[in-house]
Amino acid sequence: PSISMGSSYGPVFEEQPSSVLFPEGSAEEKVTLSCRARANPSASYRWKMNGTDLRLDSDPRYSLMAGNLVINTPVRARDSGSYQCLATNPSGTVISREALLRFGYLHEFSPDERSPLTVTEGVGFTIPCNPPQHYPGLSYRWLQKEFPEFVPAGNGRWFVSQVTGNLYVARADLPDVGNYSCFATSRIDFITKSVFSKATLLRVNSDGLSYRWLQKEFPEFVPAGNGRWFVSQVTGNLYVARADLPDVGNYSCFATSRIDFITKSVFSKATLLRVNSDGQNTFPYRNTHPSSLT
The missing domain is CATH 2.60.40.10 (Immunoglobulins)
Structure with a gap:
């Protein structure tokens, strides 16, 4: 509504405080909470913090510039909270919305x-x-x-x-x-x-498992890597390039897990290898051991 310039009227806010996030350690050394009201006669201002009247004379860091509250060298432990501006003249008092002063820190x-x-x-x-x-x-x-x-x-x-x-x-x-x-x-x-x-x-x-093959009985292992025998460290399978009659016997997959300083080994049931006299072929022996140890 329009107001006659000559008549008296109570305060009407033109600017209310807004919430502020103040970074700790900022080069900016003060926080300003704005407040301005139109009134006739002119309004006086005071502030509340967390619902309690703020005594501006109780702390030299506080000052009032027109209706604005200025807090110099703000401190999170003392100054974070909710602020409200009150504008008063003989015709009445208005109270602003709440504005939160929060501190950003890391x-x-x-x-x-x-x-x-x-x-x-x-x-x-x-x-x-x-x-x-x-x-x-x-x-x-x-x-x-x-x-x-x-x-x-x-x-x-x-x-x-x-x-x-x-x-x-x-x-x-x-x-x-x-x-x-x-x-x-x-x-x-x-x-x-x-x-x-x-x-x-x-x-x-590594995946914790290494493989060898027991030949006939412990501790006799097949001579993997000699060109005729090969043990895959991925699948654990035993590959024999050429079977000879002396190869006849039982074979067991021997798996070892090493994690840090702990070693554990297990072996599979034996597979019986028979070799015919003309056994000049290539074939694999499958690893029947589980892929991991528990």
Whole structure:
């Protein structure tokens, strides 16, 4: 409604305070919460913090410029909260909407060393980020081995959660061995801050299995690699290029798992090999052992 310039009227807000996210460590050393009201006679201003009247004379960091509240060198522990402006003249008082003063911050990662992680080739794994205290949310990447080499997140094998910061790897490969650090970045307005964690050493074991074949009885093994005998370290199968009569006997697949300092071996039931006198052919003996040990 129109107001006659000569008549008295109560305060009407022209500008109310807006919420502020203030970056800790910012070169800007003050926060200004705006408030302006039209009134006749002119309004006086006061402020509430968290519903309680703010005594501007109680802290030299507070000052009032027209209706604006200025907080010099704001501190999260003392100044974060909800603020409201009140404009008053003899005709009445109006109170503004709430404006939140929040502080953006990103602490350093824990200085504690991180435990190494040992995984098996071909098996998926997770490296936790454990980000430091922060507000608001962060973006995450992972340093691979050394800066500025980052893991190729999003290529189908690597995935970095933008919620937890954890690194997920669908399948471990031997070249993945090395140090990995979580790299967290905070962006508030034009201020960017990044921190990174202590490294996690990743070790990748082969699939844990190696194969040999017992010939007749333990500990006599077939002489794999001599040109006539060959043991596949992928399938465990025994290949014989040429069968001779002395080869007759029982054969067992002997599988060994080595993870860190733990070794475990098992062997299959025997397969009886018979050789005809004209046995000049090539044939495989199948590994009937499971592909992994438990």
